[in-house]
Amino acid sequence: MMDSRIPQVFKDAINGALGPVMHLWQDPTVTEILINGPNEVFVERKGKLERTDAQFPSEDILLAAINSIAGSIGRRINWEEPRLDARLPDGSRIHAVIPPCATNGPTVSIRKFTQSKITFKDYIKLGAITPDAANFLEICMFLGKNILVSGGTGSGKTTLLGLLCNRIPKGQRIIVIEDAKELTIEYEHVVRFETRTPNEQGKFEVTIKDLLKSSLRLRPDRIIVGEVRSSEAFDLVQAMNTGHNGSMGTIHANTAADALVRLEALAMGGETKISDKAMQYSIAAAIDLVIQISRLQDGSRRIMSISEVRGLDEDYNYDVVNIYDMPHLVRGPDGKLHGHIEPTGELPSFMKEIEDNKIPFPRSKFFPPKSA
Numbered sequence: 001m002m003d004s005r006i007p008q009v010f011k012d013a014i015n016g017a018l019g020p021v022m023h024l025w026q027d028p029t030v031t032e033i034l035i036n037g038p039n040e041v042f043v044e045r046k047g048k049l050e051r052t053d054a055q056f057p058s059e060d061i062l063l064a065a066i067n068s069i070a071g072s073i074g075r076r077i078n079w080e081e082p083r084l085d086a087r088l089p090d091g092s093r094i095h096a097v098i099p100p101c102a103t104n105g106p107t108v109s110i111r112k113f114t115q116s117k118i119t120f121k122d123y124i125k126l127g128a129i130t131p132d133a134a135n136f137l138e139i140c141m142f143l144g145k146n147i148l149v150s151g152g153t154g155s156g157k158t159t160l161l162g163l164l165c166n167r168i169p170k171g172q173r174i175i176v177i178e179d180a181k182e183l184t185i186e187y188e189h190v191v192r193f194e195t196r197t198p199n200e201q202g203k204f205e206v207t208i209k210d211l212l213k214s215s216l217r218l219r220p221d222r223i224i225v226g227e228v229r230s231s232e233a234f235d236l237v238q239a240m241n242t243g244h245n246g247s248m249g250t251i252h253a254n255t256a257a258d259a260l261v262r263l264e265a266l267a268m269g270g271e272t273k274i275s276d277k278a279m280q281y282s283i284a285a286a287i288d289l290v291i292q293i294s295r296l297q298d299g300s301r302r303i304m305s306i307s308e309v310r311g312l313d314e315d316y317n318y319d320v321v322n323i324y325d326m327p328h329l330v331r332g333p334d335g336k337l338h339g340h341i342e343p344t345g346e347l348p349s350f351m352k353e354i355e356d357n358k359i360p361f362p363r364s365k366f367f368p369p370k371s372a
């Protein structure tokens with residue numbers, strides 16, 4: 001299952017260490033393995049959590065397993081540094097917290113790397129978006145709108161960002177910056193950067209902010225930031241406001257308005273020289289659209305709204321207008337939630353741009369469906 005470029009030392013560590021959960025590691029329907037101490041192992045399948053029978057013989061053996069995986073990638077986890085956050089050579093991600101900070105015993109989550117390439121077609125089939133809304137997003141990509149993908153943990157932000165990247169029109173130069181290479185992007189001209197964690201002396205760290213600064217000197221057309229989670233928010237906003245149209249990033253937030261407030265807080269965190277108001281203006285000018293995505297109770301992941309940022313109102317609140325939203329979700333007899341996003345009746349402010357480009361997406365597409 002693991003390809004030949006993956007170092008043997010890592011394969012050995014996984015084979016040796018993960019014995020009790022090896023069947024879960026190898027099971028393609030399992031997307032996440034969650035270990036809460038030696039006696040409790042949960043997995044995620046189709047977006048839903050299930051408890052398994054798997055157990056580690058003792059806390060020490062689980063601890064040794066985590067240590068062996070950390071060691072195989074040149075990292076460590078111990079009393080002094082009881083937390084490990086790393087990408088594994090096969091693209092999976094591991095996060096571990098051990099005692100004394102973890103009171104259940106060594107706690108691990110492994111997000112398995114899935115080769116699954118979700119396409120826009122699959123996305124529609126999965127019910128994550130409607131064909132019209134998907135079409136609208138493609139138009140936004142074509143027109144070079146700056147987009148923020150917002151959602152909770154594991155809601156599908158990275159997947160959606162990847163889908164959008166694959167709709168960038170040909171002939172541009174894209175720079176992608178991530179903590180760990182995750183995005184699947186098929187594009188002819190793409191430069192990829194990955195951050196570096198500091199060494200044991202806390203030195204030689206290279207952050208997203210550093211790489212964003214370099215990117216700006218490398219003639220990008222669009223800059224894509226895998227996850228905006230720190231002061232690089234400021235640099236991304238500046239880039240968006242200085243001609244890098246079509247730049248994008250994901251952010252952790254529960255609503256479109258929260259996403260902007262969070263972006264502002266992150267941007268202010270790194271920059272003391274700019275006033276609150278100036279920052280708000282910059283953000284309102286930079287971000288064109290916020291796509292909100294959620295992991296729902298039935299395990300599905302869906303786009304909940306597509307909103308346009310139109311500026312600031314007189315009280316300096318972001319003027320966020322939903323172009324699409326989810327009017328209702330109804331639970332069916334199968335336990336699944338049924339519903340999809342619908343146009344709200346608001347025309348995007350760039351409707352004329354759509355028409356001037358002769359894009360066959362008429363105004364009527366934005367009219368809400370007649371209520372029955």
Ligand SMILES: Nc1ncnc2c1ncn2[C@@H]1O[C@H](COP(=O)(O)OP(=O)(O)OP(=O)(O)O)[C@@H](O)[C@H]1O
Nearest residue numbers: 031114126128152153154155156157158159160301
């Ligand atoms: N629309 C969807 N339907 C079903 N599964 C999906 C959908 N979108 C994403 N997934 C799956 O959900 C999991 C999490 O997706 P993804 O990594 O994109 O989320 P994320 O929000 O970026 O997570 P994180 O908060 O950890 O960065 C992946 O296994 C992915 O394949």
Ligand SMILES: [Mg+2]
Nearest residue numbers: 157158159227
């Ligand atoms: Mg992500």
